[in-house]
Each structure stands twice: as C-alpha cells, then as structure tokens.
Amino acid sequence: xxxxxxxxxxxxxxxxxxVLEDNEIDSIREFIDEHKRSIYDAGxxxxxxxxxxxIESVAAAVLYGSCKRxxxxxxxxxxxxxxxxxxxLFETLAKFDSMPDPQKKRLSIRDYFENIGENVYELGKTLYxxxxxxxxxxxxxxxxxxxxxxVRWAMVFYYMEESGYKAIPIIAVLTWLLGVVLGYQxxxxxxxxxxxxxxxxxxxYMVTWEIGPMLTAVLVAGRSGSAYAAEIGTMQVREEVDxxxxxxxxxFSYLVTPKMIALLCVMPxxxxxxxxxxxxxGLLAGSLFLNLPASTFISQLGKALIPLDVLWGMLKSLIYxxxxxxxxxxxxxxxxxxxxxxxxxxxxxxxxxxxxxxIADALLSLVFVHIxxxxxx
Amino acid sequence: xxxVIKVEKLQGGWDEFLVLDDINLEVRKGExxxxxxxxxCGKSTLMHYFLGLLKPWKGRILxxxxxxxxxxxxxxxxxxxxxxTFQSGALLGNLTLLENVMLPLKEYTDxxxxxxxxxxxxxxxxxxxxxxxxxxxxxxxGGMQKRAGLARAMALDPEILFFDEPSAGLDxxxxxxxxxxxxxxxxxxxxxxxxxxxxxxxxxxxxxxxxMLDADVHGIIVSGTAAELRDSSSDERVRAFxxxxxxxxxxxxxxxR
Numbered sequence: 227x228x229x230x231x232x233x234x235x236x237x238x239x240x241x242x243x244x245v246l247e248d249n250e251i252d253s254i255r256e257f258i259d260e261h262k263r264s265i266y267d268a269g270x271x272x273x274x275x276x277x278x279x280x281i282e283s284v285a286a287a288v289l290y291g292s293c294k295r296x297x298x299x300x301x302x303x304x305x306x307x308x309x310x311x312x313x314x315l316f317e318t319l320a321k322f323d324s325m326p327d328p329q330k331k332r333l334s335i336r337d338y339f340e341n342i343g344e345n346v347y348e349l350g351k352t353l354y355x356x357x358x359x360x361x362x363x364x365x366x367x368x369x370x371x372x373x374x375x376x377v378r379w380a381m382v383f384y385y386m387e388e389s390g391y392k393a394i395p396i397i398a399v400l401t402w403l404l405g406v407v408l409g410y411q412x413x414x415x416x417x418x419x420x421x422x423x424x425x426x427x428x429x430x431y432m433v434t435w436e437i438g439p440m441l442t443a444v445l446v447a448g449r450s451g452s453a454y455a456a457e458i459g460t461m462q463v464r465e466e467v468d469x470x471x472x473x474x475x476x477x478f479s480y481l482v483t484p485k486m487i488a489l490l491c492v493m494p495x496x497x498x499x500x501x502x503x504x505x506x507x508g509l510l511a512g513s514l515f516l517n518l519p520a521s522t523f524i525s526q527l528g529k530a531l532i533p534l535d536v537l538w539g540m541l542k543s544l545i546y547x548x549x550x551x552x553x554x555x556x557x558x559x560x561x562x563x564x565x566x567x568x569x570x571x572x573x574x575x576x577x578x579x580x581x582x583x584x585i586a587d588a589l590l591s592l593v594f595v596h597i598x599x600x601x602x603x
Numbered sequence: 604x605x606x607v608i609k610v611e612k613l614q615g616g617w618d619e620f621l622v623l624d625d626i627n628l629e630v631r632k633g634e635x636x637x638x639x640x641x642x643x644c645g646k647s648t649l650m651h652y653f654l655g656l657l658k659p660w661k662g663r664i665l666x667x668x669x670x671x672x673x674x675x676x677x678x679x680x681x682x683x684x685x686x687x688t689f690q691s692g693a694l695l696g697n698l699t700l701l702e703n704v705m706l707p708l709k710e711y712t713d714x715x716x717x718x719x720x721x722x723x724x725x726x727x728x729x730x731x732x733x734x735x736x737x738x739x740x741x742x743x744x745g746g747m748q749k750r751a752g753l754a755r756a757m758a759l760d761p762e763i764l765f766f767d768e769p770s771a772g773l774d775x776x777x778x779x780x781x782x783x784x785x786x787x788x789x790x791x792x793x794x795x796x797x798x799x800x801x802x803x804x805x806x807x808x809x810x811x812x813x814x815m816l817d818a819d820v821h822g823i824i825v826s827g828t829a830a831e832l833r834d835s836s837s838d839e840r841v842r843a844f845x846x847x848x849x850x851x852x853x854x855x856x857x858x859x860r
Contacts, residue, residue: 461695465690466693466694466695466696468656468693469693469694471656472655472685473707473710473755474679474682
C-alpha cells in the first residue's frame with residue numbers, strides 16, 4: 227500500500243500529498259478543524275492536488291463537505307492541479323448535491339388522484355388479461371375432454387394428492403371448530419326465545435350453503451393457489467416456461483389444466499367433508515352446552531335440509547376450483563424478473579382468488595334464492 | 604447459400620418500450636451466426652423474436668419462406684425444427700436430465716418408452732453427461748445444466764440451434780469445451796447455429812458471421828466476419844467492443860513509462 231495521504235496548510239493553500247484514503251477521514255476532519263479559523267480569516271482557500279494522483283471516495287466526500295461549509299460562510303474555494311479523475315469525482319459530488327432530495331418530494335392532490343386512476347386502470351388491465359387466460363384454459367380444457375389420453379394424468383394425481391388429500395385435516399378441523407362455535411353462539415341466542423330446537427336447521431343451512439364451500443375455497447386458495455403461483459412463477463424465472471413453449475408444448479395443457487382438473491376432482495369432496503365436519507361441530511355444541519340430544523339434532527336437521535342444499539355447495543365448489551387454479555397459474559405466468567416477483571405473485575394469487583370466490587359466491591346466491599324451494603320471497 | 608430464417612423490417616420491444624426497429628436479417632443454411640453487442644442492446648430480445656416467444660409489432664419473420672406468425676400451425680411446425688438452449692439451461696427442475704431430454708421426443712415422435720430412453724441417453728452421451736442421466740438439474744453444475752440443455756435442444760436433430768449466451772457464467776475451459784461441441788455439431792451435422800454471446804473467444808473460435816446490435820439505433824450496426832470487424836471496422840462502437848480502444852490506450856500508457 228502506498229503511503230497514506232497527507233494534508234499541508236500554508237498560505238491560502240491546502241495541499242494534498244499522496245492518496246487520501248477512506249480510513250483517514252478522522253484525521254482529515256481534525257486537520258481542517260484545526261485550521262478553520264485561519265481559513266475563515268483568509269476568506270479564500272486553494273485546494274492543491276498537484277501532488278496527488280487520486281483520492282478515495284469517502285475521503286473526497288469529507289473534503290467536499292468541509293469545503294462546502296467554507297463556501298457557505300463566504301470563503302472562496304477553488305481547486306488547483308487536480309487530475310481528471312479527482313476533478314470528475316468532485317463534479318459528481320457537486321452534481322449529487324444539486325439534485326433534489328427524492329424523499330422530500332411531496333405528493334400533491336393531483337398526484338394522489340392520478341395514482342388512484344393508474345391503479346384502477348392497472349387492475350382493469352389485469353382482470354382483462356385474467357379473463358383472456360380463463361378463455362385459453364377453458365379452450366385447452368375442452369380440447370382435453372375430446373382427447374382424454376393427452377391429459378398428463380400423473381400430474382393430475384400428484385396435484386389431487388397435494389391439494390386435496392393433504393388438505394383434509396386442516397379443512398376438517400377448522401370447519402368442525404367453526405361448527406361448534408356457531409352452534410353454541412346461535413343456540414344461546416335462540417334459547418332466549420325457547421327456539422333452540424331450530425339451531426340444527428340454522429347450522430345445517432349455514433354450513434352447507436356458505437361456510438362449507440367458502441371456507442374450503444379460502445383454505446384451498448391459501449394452500450394451493452399460492453403454491454401454483456409459486457411453482458409456475460419459479461419456472462418462469464428459470465426460463466422453463468419459455469423452454470416449454472419453444473419446444474412446442476402448449477403451456478396451458480402442460481401446466482395449467484392438470485391443476486384445474488385436479489381441483490375440479492377434489493373440491494366437491496372437500497366441501498362434502500367440510501359440511502360433515504361443520505354439522506358435527508354443531509351437533510357437539512348442542513349436546514354439550516344446550517341440552518340438545520344428538521338424535522333430536524339429526525332429526526331436526528333431516529327436516530330442514532334437502533339434497534339440493536348439499537349439492538349446490540358442491541356445484542359452487544367446481545366454479546371456485548376453476549377460479550383458484552386459473553388465478554394461481556395466471557399470477558405465476560405473469561412473473562417477470564426475480565425471486566421477489568414470485569413472492570408478490572403468490573400473495574396476489576391468494577388475494578385475487580379469495581376476492582373472486584366471494585364475488586362469485588354473491589352472484590351464485592342470487593341464483594340459489596330462485597331455485598331453492600322455500601327461499602324465494 | 605439459401606436463407607433459412609429471414610427477418611423483414613422487424614420492429615418490437617417489451618410492453619411499450621421500443622428495443623428493435625427496422626431489422627432486416629438473413630440466417631443462411633449451415634452457418635454459425637453470432638449476435639453480439641453491449642448489454643441491453645436487444646440481443647436476447649431478438650432471440651425471443653426468432654423463437655416466436657414475442658409477436659413483432661411490425662414486420663415478419665420467415666422460416667423457410669413461411670411467416671411463423673401466419674398461423675399457430677406454422678409456428679408449431681417451425682418450432683419442431685428448432686432447438687434452443689437458454690441462458691440458464693431452463694431444464695424442468697422436477698425431472699431428471701434424461702427425462703428432460705426425453706420431453707421433446709415424447710411430444711413429437713411415436714417411439715416406445717425404451718427407444719425414447721435410448722435416444723435421450725445417446726444425446727446425453729454426446730454432450731458427455733451419460734453418467735448423470737438420472738440426476739436432477741439442481742444436483743449438477745451450471746455447465747452441466749447448459750450441456751444437458753443442449754442435449755435436449757438436439758433431441759430432435761433440429762435444422763437450427765439457438766444459443767442464448769452459452770458461455771455466460773462458465774469458466775474458460777468449460778466454455779471452450781462447449782464451443783468445441785457447438786463447432787462439432789455444426790460441421791458434422793450441418794446444423795445452422797445462431798448464437799448470442801459477448802465472449803470474444805467464442806466469437807472468433809466458432810462464428811462464420813457476426814452481426815452487432817446497438818441500443819441507440821435499435822438495430823444492427825455492422826455485420827461481417829469476426830476478423831473483419833476486429834481489424835478493419837472504423838466504427839467507434841465496434842472497435843470499443845473488440846477492445847481495440849482500451850488495448851491501444853494501455854499500450855500507449857506503457858510506452859510512456
């Protein structure tokens with residue numbers, strides 16, 4: 227290593243000898259502090275670099291900062307004999323100094339509305355692209371119905387296991403627990419009016435119409451929708467999707483439809499399971515806390531429910547399956563860039579699927595009101 | 604020599620960002636064409652257009668005189684005759700190397716499972732990876748992944764092989780081996796080769812023709828053999844790329860001392 231740089235002050239001149247290094251900043255500060263009185267008194271300062279081949283960047287920044295203080299106090303500072311490299315460095319520092327601080331830029335009301343508009347426009351564009359994507363998958367799907375042998379059944383079974391079989395415990399436990407809580411809370415309210423015998427009917431309706439299908443959809447979106455987005459997103463980052471494309475594979479039938487077929491196969495049964503678990507939770511709440519024996523619960527339930535109730539929930543789940551598989555895959559396909567984009571896609575997939583599942587649920591309940599006997603007003 | 608790929612007045616880019624404008628280019632049968640240029644000049648983008656991964660804003664890309672975008676079947680047909688190796692190898696992570704090489708064979712041929720395996724294995728052997736046939740891509744080194752990618756690209760004995768920066772991230776020895784492999788494929792099978800690279804050694808070792816792209820003009824600034832570009836180009840950007848400027852400066856610096 228070369229000799230550390232040195233500062234010498236004489237007359238109006240601060241001469242730099244050698245290369246000032248970054249670890250010398252303390253001594254640079256001290257040196258300037260020592261001489262600042264005389265520099266202020268002199269009213270001018272010449273930085274002489276004629277004996278210095280270069281300067282390290284932190285040292286330069288410290289020197290620049292001190293000079294700036296002098297300039298602000300009215301001292302005339304100029305550089306002398308600086309090599310092109312040093313001159314460039316000081317110019318860069320001055321340029322940075324004159325740039326506006328990005329943090330300080332305040333958002334005006336106009337910017338605020340502009341942002342909202344931009345986001346809405348982006349959302350619209352995303353939904354449009356998603357619609358397009360749905361179309362493509364459904365096209366690929368119908369193609370597969372015509373040629374069932376072309377489906378990658380191995381992958382379908384793999385996803386059925388991953389998204390269906392492995393989801394059984396969590397779905398069963400959560401719907402059961404919700405059934406207990408709802409049964410207990412509703413039953414207590416109803417007992418006020420001596421109507422706790424209607425609790426089984428209420429639980430039956432709630433679970434089969436809404437809680438069963440909806441909770442299943444939310445859990446599957448969280449478990450599998452995100453996994454699909456991450457899987458395809460990672461493949462996108464690693465150029466695997468492009469590779470499949472240039473090898474002439476239809477990426478929809480290769481990557482998306484197996485997931486969709488798998489979810490279509492398992493979702494109705496997951497819903498059925500959720501229904502059983504939820505109703506069983508209600509039964510337990512009734513017999514434990516409300517003096518409602520299991521036999522009464524079951525007979526009341528049998529009077530209230532018709533097969534359509536359960537069937538409707540299972541039918542709805544088919545639509546949710548399409549939404550979840552497609553949204554997850556769509557978000558994965560949109561990944562551009564690196565690992566962080568995969569994370570964002572995963573989050574977006576879950577949020578958007580749940581959002582769309584709820585919208586679909588609301589729309590479907592409008593239909594249900596008309597087809598379910600005893601519900602229309 | 605007859606052109607296999609013809610690019611006519613191509614214009615395109617990513618989203619709304621213009622990268623390439625008014626590109627006219629021919630890839631001739633049996634040649635090794637190197638596409639070079641500084642980072643961000645549109646080499647990879649041009650490759651995406653060659654491969655039909657992006658649709659041109661304007662202009663046409665012809666494979667054997669038929670526009671690849673004229674119908675989905677045309678694109679599919681062209682792809683059937685191409686092989687591509689990507690920067691990262693782009694092997695499917697959940698399959699073994701052998702299964703990766705089998706993938707295109709399975710899609711396009713009626714071979715039995717056993718024959719598929721044999722063909723795929725022999726392709727892996729050509730790139731020297733027979734011993735790793737049953738490894739997963741992440742279990743082998745980056746250079747091996749690229750070679751496996753090459754084996755997969757060669758599976759269907761393509762007419763054109765595309766390489767996207769084959770030597771990026773490889774040491775000089777591995778990279779030289781890969782060059783040798785490319786050279787062998789070209790000379791023994793007559794495969795046309797299009798290669799995107801900035802490796803000067805590869806350019807001189809294997810290319811018959813070089814085209815250079817530049818970001819400012821959104822297009823091709825020069826084309827010729829590697830030696831021509833190095834020795835007789837007066838264009839500042841070409842000289843800079845081939846290191847003439849820096850080399851000259853260093854020499855004159857040395858003389859001063």
